Amino acid sequence: MYGYSGKILHIDLTTRKSWTEKKPEEWYKIYIGGVSMAARLLWENIKPGCDPLSPDNPICIANGMFAGTPVPVGGKYGLASKSPLTGFMGDSLSGSWFPVALKRTGWDGIVIHGASAEWVNVFIDDDRVMFRDARKLLGKGTFETEEAIREELLDDQVRSATIGPAGEKLVRFANVTNDGRQAGRTGHGAVWGSKKLKAVSVRGTKGVVVADPDTLMKLSFDITQQAQGPYTVKYRMLGTATNVLNMNKLGLLPTRNYQQGTFEMAEQVSGEYLEEHFKVKKIACAQCPIACEQVSAAKQGMYAGAMTGIEYECLYANGPNLGIGDLNAVIKLIDIADRGGVDAMSQGVTISWAMESFERGVFKKEDFKSAKYPDGFEPNFGNAEAAVALAEMIRDREGIGDLLAEGTRIASQRVDAERGTESYKWAMHIKGLECPGYDARGLKTFSVGLAVGTRGGCHNRTAAYDPDIQGEVNRFTIDETRGRVAAASEEYAAVYDTLPLCKFIRRCFTGKADRAGAWPTIAKLINATTGWNFGYDDVDLIGVRAHTIKKAFNIREGWTRADDYLPYRWHHDPMKEGASAGHVVTEEELEYLKDLYYEAKGWTKEGLIPKAKLIELGMPDVAEAIGV
Amino acid sequence: MVTSTSRYAYIACDATKCIGCQLCEYICSYTKTGEYNTYRSRIRTVRVDEILITAVACRTCEDAPCVIACTRDALTQDPETGIISVNAERCDGCAWCIEACDFGAISINPATKMAEICDQCQDKEDGPQCVIWCPKDALELTTPDQRAQKARHKLIHEEVHGPR
Numbered sequence: 158m159y160g161y162s163g164k165i166l167h168i169d170l171t172t173r174k175s176w177t178e179k180k181p182e183e184w185y186k187i188y189i190g191g192v193s194m195a196a197r198l199l200w201e202n203i204k205p206g207c208d209p210l211s212p213d214n215p216i217c218i219a220n221g222m223f224a225g226t227p228v229p230v231g232g233k234y235g236l237a238s239k240s241p242l243t244g245f246m247g248d249s250l251s252g253s254w255f256p257v258a259l260k261r262t263g264w265d266g267i268v269i270h271g272a273s274a275e276w277v278n279v280f281i282d283d284d285r286v287m288f289r290d291a292r293k294l295l296g297k298g299t300f301e302t303e304e305a306i307r308e309e310l311l312d313d314q315v316r317s318a319t320i321g322p323a324g325e326k327l328v329r330f331a332n333v334t335n336d337g338r339q340a341g342r343t344g345h346g347a348v349w350g351s352k353k354l355k356a357v358s359v360r361g362t363k364g365v366v367v368a369d370p371d372t373l374m375k376l377s378f379d380i381t382q383q384a385q386g387p388y389t390v391k392y393r394m395l396g397t398a399t400n401v402l403n404m405n406k407l408g409l410l411p412t413r414n415y416q417q418g419t420f421e422m423a424e425q426v427s428g429e430y431l432e433e434h435f436k437v438k439k440i441a442c443a444q445c446p447i448a449c450e451q452v453s454a455a456k457q458g459m460y461a462g463a464m465t466g467i468e469y470e471c472l473y474a475n476g477p478n479l480g481i482g483d484l485n486a487v488i489k490l491i492d493i494a495d496r497g498g499v500d501a502m503s504q505g506v507t508i509s510w511a512m513e514s515f516e517r518g519v520f521k522k523e524d525f526k527s528a529k530y531p532d533g534f535e536p537n538f539g540n541a542e543a544a545v546a547l548a549e550m551i552r553d554r555e556g557i558g559d560l561l562a563e564g565t566r567i568a569s570q571r572v573d574a575e576r577g578t579e580s581y582k583w584a585m586h587i588k589g590l591e592c593p594g595y596d597a598r599g600l601k602t603f604s605v606g607l608a609v610g611t612r613g614g615c616h617n618r619t620a621a622y623d624p625d626i627q628g629e630v631n632r633f634t635i636d637e638t639r640g641r642v643a644a645a646s647e648e649y650a651a652v653y654d655t656l657p658l659c660k661f662i663r664r665c666f667t668g669k670a671d672r673a674g675a676w677p678t679i680a681k682l683i684n685a686t687t688g689w690n691f692g693y694d695d696v697d698l699i700g701v702r703a704h705t706i707k708k709a710f711n712i713r714e715g716w717t718r719a720d721d722y723l724p725y726r727w728h729h730d731p732m733k734e735g736a737s738a739g740h741v742v743t744e745e746e747l748e749y750l751k752d753l754y755y756e757a758k759g760w761t762k763e764g765l766i767p768k769a770k771l772i773e774l775g776m777p778d779v780a781e782a783i784g785v
Numbered sequence: 786m787v788t789s790t791s792r793y794a795y796i797a798c799d800a801t802k803c804i805g806c807q808l809c810e811y812i813c814s815y816t817k818t819g820e821y822n823t824y825r826s827r828i829r830t831v832r833v834d835e836i837l838i839t840a841v842a843c844r845t846c847e848d849a850p851c852v853i854a855c856t857r858d859a860l861t862q863d864p865e866t867g868i869i870s871v872n873a874e875r876c877d878g879c880a881w882c883i884e885a886c887d888f889g890a891i892s893i894n895p896a897t898k899m900a901e902i903c904d905q906c907q908d909k910e911d912g913p914q915c916v917i918w919c920p921k922d923a924l925e926l927t928t929p930d931q932r933a934q935k936a937r938h939k940l941i942h943e944e945v946h947g948p949r
Contacts, residue, residue: 225822225823362895364825365820382920438836446804448804465835
């Protein structure tokens with residue numbers, strides 16, 4: 158087998174044993190790698206119905222097919238566990254040195270079972286697995302932990318995926334960080350913390366063997382060259398933060414917990430302003446010639462010294478969404494998230510829920526007491542000092558931070574039950590995962606893409622905002638094509654998430670990002686790596702299968718049609734100003750869109766998958782378990 | 786700060802341009818060993834923190850300390866190019882050369898347990914492959930003197946036209 162070793166490493170933290178599982182080449186042809194393989198490993202190894210924070214929920218790491226080769230942006234891996242936020246499929250991606258080093262150890266994937274009695278750092282040194290005492294790493298931030306492990310092991314080639322203090326404290330939207338990049342969403346950090354797993358470290362010294370290295374070199378060189386041209390200019394120059402002004406113009410920039418779609422201080426938090434006043438350097442993941450990460454530093458005031466990579470999603474969540482127009486404070490908030498090991502998107506949206514709850518009288522000043530603020534504080538929108546205090550309290554589960562660390566869904570349910578309030582009406586989550594930086598009231602195709610998403614409120618697994626924003630469809634109305642568009646969009650994204658290749662490369666194959674523009678070259682890359690004979694349709698099936706296994710997992714965990722919903726606000730509160738004012742997605746519209754979507758997927762009206770469909774996709778055991 | 790005293794050319798990295806992508810390591814290992822294994826690269830990217838990033842390869846020092854340090858006379862320096870070659874028959878992987886190198890530019894191949902040093906791809910017609918591949922033009926085969934000349938040109942340009 159080329160491009161793979163055929164071996165999955167199993168590690169049991171309870172018994173401190175490890176063993177090898179061999180997988181046949183046919184299995185790899187179906188599940189490939191990244192999120193698809195991680196999801197499949199989760200399907201095979203979890204005890205269905207388990208508590209996400211119990212030892213029965215395994216951590217599944219699946220490397221990328223191209224990790225460790227010169228294929229641009231192929232240094233990525235997928236991570237899957239049952240999400241403590243959603244109770245459904247939690248799948249995330251991250252890139253850079255960790256997957257590259259993991260590839261060289263010769264393991265295609267890792268499944269970590271059980272839970273450790275004491276804090277542990279699992280060190281995979283090529284073939285060997287060691288359980289190292291991690292007690293002295295406790296309390297350390299993510300970047301700091303990685304560095305400390307390198308110093309302990311006296312080797313700067315050791316790469317680690319770690320959790321920060323938030324993961325240790327089981328913050329439900331804590332994440333996993335490696336090399337300054339995050340497997341950001343769905344709360345993996347809490348799963349790791351529940352197992353007392355502080356870090357997984359790898360040292361790989363073996364070469365990666367591919368079927369046709371010369372062809373792979375030529376293809377990679379051409380793509381690397383293309384990646385320096387106009388096709389990636391957005392990512393290389395301003396980064397994704399360039400979206401701030403675009404979204405503001407379209408009236409889609411979530412502001413003050415999605416009460417508005419325009420922000421009066423948008424200019425001051427724009428990508429352009431960031432570039433001019435805060436940018437320090439642009440850096441890349443390992444194996445990436447684009448370099449999109451816009452490292453920015455707060456230079457003035459009480460937050461001077463805070464520094465981290467800034468991109469649109471974290472920026473909207475902790476800036477406009479909190480009514481904050483000072484990038485110094487925004488950088489500080491994202492810095493706290495990145496070092497603490499917190500999903501900065503969920504952090505921002507949870508704080509904005511708390512701020513709105515305060516402004517609407519659900520919370521009082523005395524609810525916000527902490528060691529630093531013994532009399533409490535008043536977290537109105539725009540109060541940056543309060544936002545920073547809340548971010549730290551969430552990370553440390555201090556005071557009200559303990560409630561907010563549960564995420565908007567659980568926090569709002571708990572508060573409403575205790576106080577008889579209706580804060581669920583402004584809890585901006587789908588399936589428990591906080592929403593992204595595109596207001597779906599003005600993006601109707603995207604709205605169904607989000608509602609049906611297997612991991613909840615996530616813009617990354619569906620790109621259905623594209624036809625809305627590009628004007629290919631009328632973004633304020635619906636028609637019978639939208640189900641098809643949403644289905645095609647998520648399957649397209651799933652191809653990239655499975656190989657995985659970073660989506661920022663998508664135009665560098667031919668200039669066109671659509672299937673016809675990208676799939677033929679991707680097929681060549683796959684064939685040169687593995688020696689397989691993949692064509693256009695095989696590449697397309699990668700996405701269908703990836704999405705299917707994730708959906709199948711959710712069905713086995715008890716998913717029903719009612720779980721494909723949108724936040725209350727998007728159904729009932731039209732925005733008052735901006736280019737998307739006056740619009741909502743009505744419940745009737747959403748139900749109709751769901752019908753269209755399930756039909757486009759070839760599923761039943763209830764959103765279940767027919768047995769025949771699963772067998773056709775090469776998943777007979779899945780058909781047996783959940784097919785109808 | 787340690788700087789090379791070399792009159793010879795070497796692969797220099799402009800740290801302001803380097804993005805830490807590591808592609809140079811892939812290309813080097815593939816060119817030199819036929820496999821994709823950044824662990825076996827003769828040029829090494831270094832990421833000290835989020836923004837301090839560069840790549841380091843042999844700086845072809847004059848009277849190279851590694852050559853002097855070798856107890857088995859396995860290292861020799863070409864008087865014309867300054868390139869240091871390792872005699873596989875003699876090298877026993879003792880790592881004295883590694884200790885002698887101020888730049889950390891020598892590593893031991895984990896498979897053969899022998900020292901490996903950048904040879905500027907002298908067997909390749911188009912020169913060092915890492916320079917060709919570097920997506921940000923951060924790598925250059927150059928001498929300190931050539932770099933000084935460049936700096937002077939840049940200075941004059943800036944004095945006349947203002948900073949770019």
